Amino acid sequence: MAGDLLKDLKRRVEAIIPQEVNVSFVEFEGPELVIYTEDPKKFADNGDIIRSLAKDLRKRIVVRPDPKVLIDPEKALEAINEIVPEEGGINDAYFDPDTGEVLIEADKPGLVIGKYGETLREISRNIGWTPKVVRAPPLHSATIKNIRDYLRSEKDSRKEFLRRIGQKIHREPSAKDNWIRITALGGCREVGRSSFLLSTAETKILIDCGVNIGSDNNISPYLYIPEVSPIDSIDAVVLTHAHLDHAGLVPLLFKYGYDGPIYTTAPTRDLMVLLQLDYIDIASKEGSKIPYSSAIIREALKHTIILNYGEVTDIAPDVKLTLHNAGHILGSAVAHFHIGQGMYNVAFTGDIKYERTLLFDPTVNNFPRIETLVMEATYGGRHDFQPSRNEAESKLQSTIKRTIERGGKVIIPAFAVGRSQEVMIVLEDTVRKGMLEKIPVYLDGMILEATAIHTAYPEYLNQSLRNLIFHKGMNPFLSDIFVQVDSSSKRQEIIESDESCVILATSGMLNGGPVMEYLKNLADDPRNTLIFVGYQAEGTLGRRIQKGWKEIPFSSGGRTATIKINLEVITIDGFSGHSDRNQLLNYVRRMRPQPSKVILNHGEERKCLELANALRKKLKLEAIAPQNLETVRLV
Incomplete structure (x- = not known):
């Protein structure tokens, strides 16, 4: 059946394109209809061809060179280096x-690129591959290189x-009924293990699959319930x-039989691999249960x-997905689903920031259509x-100055992704402008790799930061105040030193990672300061210290000891x-068009309920805060 559909599509393609343009064959590859040709330049020279095809066929069209015109990557790289002047500084070439x-x-x-693109055209003529050029990142990322090498293999x-x-994806729909349901599998009236199942009569889509780091009992989403089982009945996974x-237990799906696609942005893919590998590494070092192996992480990566952002993509016969900037961390997305032929639209925010930050533009809240919004409520409480x-920024600067004046050290526990980079930019700017004396800022854990x-x-950073990096030649991430901690001996040297410094270390909620070594050794000295810059979930060590605990038990070498705070x-x-609460209310208030229903998650029970109440009273919307395992019918 699929073969007949492809034959029909090839005939329709050949009827639309000019006669002199060759089509070798067409294939469905994921959500795209791929047209292979021995001469892709003819398509490239006439942009109207692809636009006409997309409009007529109602598919995402991609044109690629016929594999038989592509020369071996090693020989292609040799040809590229011969064509491009040495001063061009080619660092790497990734063949996809x-x-x-x-x-x-x-x-x-x-x-x-060359004058008027001539060098690129010469490369294409000689190797067959379609060349794309990017500025080499100023920091080398081992994660990105390993991902590219693995996918190539x-x-x-x-x-x-x-x-x-x-x-x-492109099969004919078989279901006769029309209904849509959302089932809460995790992250409702709590923070952690975020996961929803979006179901239609035709399709099951899992949105996020997170782990609850701060819990001993409710660690994973409810993946065993009838709505989800068997795991291989899920058609797609979408990660915000x-x-x-939100993404910590995605590999677990493949361990238990899932074999389908994961849809997300490129930065999310790379950061997800980095964080998952670190998660199982810390679990191994602490003697905790390891939920999956690195081989399963690679399997998920392959899928x-x-x-x-902004690409409308078929992910099922009856569902189109569009990802939009969420403003939370690099590559974070609001997932917008268009279901059926205009039947219904629902968006899942994941985590959002409705404010321009030092790193990102504010989250998107304008959509072609939206009936239901599933939104976070982390800071949705009335206060x-x-x-x-x-x-x-002012409070951070004054706190660090105060600590330096008394000869102390500053410990900042932070997630490797997001808050670390924001704090780095603030510290670099403060030192560069002479508002803070130049002291070392030690980066421990995955922070440098995440920054790379x-x-x-x-392209995922805000315009001001892009201009600063690429047009003014000032990259705050490359400042010499930042020093990577790459060994336990270096860590011990920092702890024992009399110098004042700032230590930026993972993990952000004090639930493991290198930050614990600094806390164990520096917590009893009143000259030092611990600064929380991110959310501390209930049940975590970070939350306990925030609440004022002065003695913290911890295990070391099979023994239990106590840290005095x-x-x-x-x-x-x-x-x-x-x-925060105001931003969340404004996000919905200014959304165009307005949703008729809001479903709240990713917040403690009180905060979810209080935000739901505010949405009902202030915006006259239907707002609910379901519990885990509840199902909400939309149609």
Whole structure:
């Protein structure tokens, strides 16, 4: 049946395009209809061809070179280096067999492109691959390199996977009924293990699959209930962002039989792998149960399909997905689903920031259509008002100055992704402008690697930061105040030193990671300061210290010891990647069009209920805060 459909589509393609344009064959590859040709330049030279095809066929059209015109990557790289002047500074070239493209990383992209694009055209003529050029990221990312190398090694099995998924997506719908339901699998009236199941008569889509780090009992979503079982009945997984409470247990799906696609942005894919590998590494070191192996993480990676913001994509016969900027962390997305032929539209925010930050533009809240909004309520309580970013920066600066004056050290526990980079920018700016004396800022854990991934995706940062990095030649992430901690001996040296410093270390909620070494050794000295810049979930060590606990038990070498908390403890809320109550209300108030229903999650019970009440009273909307395992019927 799929073969007949492809034959028909090939005939329709050939009827639309000019006669002189060759079509070798067409394939469904994931959500795309791919047209292979021996001469892709003819398509590239006439942009109207692809637009006409997309409009007529109502498919996402991609044109790629016929594999038989592509030369071996090693020989292609030799040809590229011969064509491009040496001063172009080619650092790497990544050949993507899925797309027939070669991504060339260069210090000076202009020299690779050439005058009026002539050098690029010469490369294409000689190697067959379609060249794309990007500025080489100033920080090397081992994660990105390993991901690219792995996907290249798995090109054949990935190609087969994409063809299989493509046929499944573009099949004819078989269900006769029309209904839509959302089932809460985790993250409702709590923070952690976020997961929803969006079901239609035709399709099951899992949105997020997180882990509850701060819980001993309710760690994972309810993946065993009848609505989800068997796991291989799920048609697609959509990830809003990479934090573990949203993506930490995605590999578990593949361990228990899932074999379908994961849809997300490119930064989320890379950061997700980084955080998952760190998660199982910490679990192993602490003697905790390891939920999956690194091999399963690679399996999930092989099934990941990358989408850009704003791309409308078929992910099932009756569902189209569009990802939009969420403003939370690098690559974070609001997932908007268009169901049926205009039947219903629902958006899942994941975590959002409805404010321009030092890193990102504010989250998107304009959609073509929306009937139901599923929204976070982390800071939805009636008293959850965050200070302005300027106030937060001022408080951070004054706290660090105060600590330095008394000869102490500052410990800032932070997630590797998001808050760490924001704090780094503030500290660099403060030192550069002479508002704070130059002291070392030690980066411990995955922070430097996560920062390198940020530099690889400048298009996801806000315009001001992009201009600063690429047009003014000032990259705050490269300041010499930042020092990587790359060994336990270096960590011990920092602890024993008499110098004042700032220590930025993972993990953000004090639930493991290198920050614990600093806390164990520095917590009893009242000259030191512990600064919280991110949310501390209920049940975590960070929340206990925030509440004023002065003695903290911990295990070391099979023995239980006690940390005395004598250092100063400060919480600075303005750096949060979550919107406060006012921002959440304004996000919905200014949404166009207005949803008729709002479903709240990702917040403690009281905060979810209070925000639901405010939405009902202030905006006259139907607002509910379901419990886990509840199902809400939309149609």
